Amino acid sequence: MEKSAASTEPQGPRPVLGRDSVQVPDDQDFRSFRSECEAEAGWNLTYSKAGVSVWVQAVEMDRTLHKIKCRMECRDVPAETLYDVLHDIEYRKKWDSNVIETFDIARLTVNADVGYYSWRCPKPLKNRDVITLRSWLPMGTDYIIMNYSVKHPKYPPRKDLVRAVSIQTGYLIQSTGPKSCVITYLAQVDPKGSLPKWVVNKSSQFLAPKAMKKMYKACVKYPEWKQKHQPHFKPWLHPEQSPLPSLALSELSVQHADSLENIDESSVAESREERLGGAGGEGSDDDTSLT
Numbered sequence: 362m363e364k365s366a367a368s369t370e371p372q373g374p375r376p377v378l379g380r381d382s383v384q385v386p387d388d389q390d391f392r393s394f395r396s397e398c399e400a401e402a403g404w405n406l407t408y409s410k411a412g413v414s415v416w417v418q419a420v421e422m423d424r425t426l427h428k429i430k431c432r433m434e435c436r437d438v439p440a441e442t443l444y445d446v447l448h449d450i451e452y453r454k455k456w457d458s459n460v461i462e463t464f465d466i467a468r469l470t471v472n473a474d475v476g477y478y479s480w481r482c483p484k485p486l487k488n489r490d491v492i493t494l495r496s497w498l499p500m501g502t503d504y505i506i507m508n509y510s511v512k513h514p515k516y517p518p519r520k521d522l523v524r525a526v527s528i529q530t531g532y533l534i535q536s537t538g539p540k541s542c543v544i545t546y547l548a549q550v551d552p553k554g555s556l557p558k559w560v561v562n563k564s565s566q567f568l569a570p571k572a573m574k575k576m577y578k579a580c581v582k583y584p585e586w587k588q589k590h591q592p593h594f595k596p597w598l599h600p601e602q603s604p605l606p607s608l609a610l611s612e613l614s615v616q617h618a619d620s621l622e623n624i625d626e627s628s629v630a631e632s633r634e635e636r637l638g639g640a641g642g643e644g645s646d647d648d649t650s651l652t
Contacts, residue, residue: 507531
């Protein structure tokens with residue numbers, strides 16, 4: 362896919378909520394996502410410390426949508442390294458302590474695939490999973506990776522997990538030098554549940570910054586790890602290396618939130634272990650698995 366010339370007109374977000382058919386994002390979708398990552402209007406800064414900032418966007422009171430934007434400066438990590446880390450699914454299993462299970466399902470185009478991801482939620486909430494169509498695009502020295510939820514006939518919702526919906530989630534990686542970059546994470550997710558206020562507060566004040574810092578540590582250690590684990594295998598850069606089976610878009614359908622069971626967890630109190638920073642606390646980071 363060729364990079365189109367960027368418009369000088371401000372690009373508003375496209376109506377992803379109204380998506381009625383599965384499509385691989387085009388250049389306009391990527392430009393729109395980038396514009397929203399860079400936008401300031403309508404976002405409230407809730408956290409800013411040590412090069413990490415978090416914003417939350419006000420949503421209507423009757424919606425459970427959780428919209429968050431997190432940005433981190435990476436002063437000694439090249440943009441291309443961060444791009445590789447976000448793509449490398451085997452490495453994610455090493456550094457992402459929230460992951461329960463993750464795997465790629467099928468290939469759609471040279472820059473789009475379908476995958477599964479399940480993750481642990483703060484106790485005592487139920488854990489979540491998601492099926493997404495993911496697409497990516499190098500833009501000069503910058504990169505975008507983004508996804509949205511789809512339905513795959515072979516991977517229906519599981520009884521032991523809550524199927525969440527990614528309206529649109531992704532990363533904008535902007536190079537700021539040969540060995541530095543800035544990453545912006547933008548997430549608009551329906552967690553399929555009436556979540557208590559402490560979850561939203563914890564996400565913006567603690568979980569998002571912590572996840573960013575863990576990602577940064579993973580990036581620093583990635584070059585050494587990759588040298589020991591198929592150093593030349595990067596199908597996101599070399600599509601001919603992909604072992605995934607091809608899948609037609611017609612096999613997929615859009616995952617709409619209203620077709621899934623809604624779980625009311627609004628009255629769930631935060632567990633003592635979580636409050637004290639137990640399983641998810643700063644002190645629990647284990648970097649030994651990254652070597």
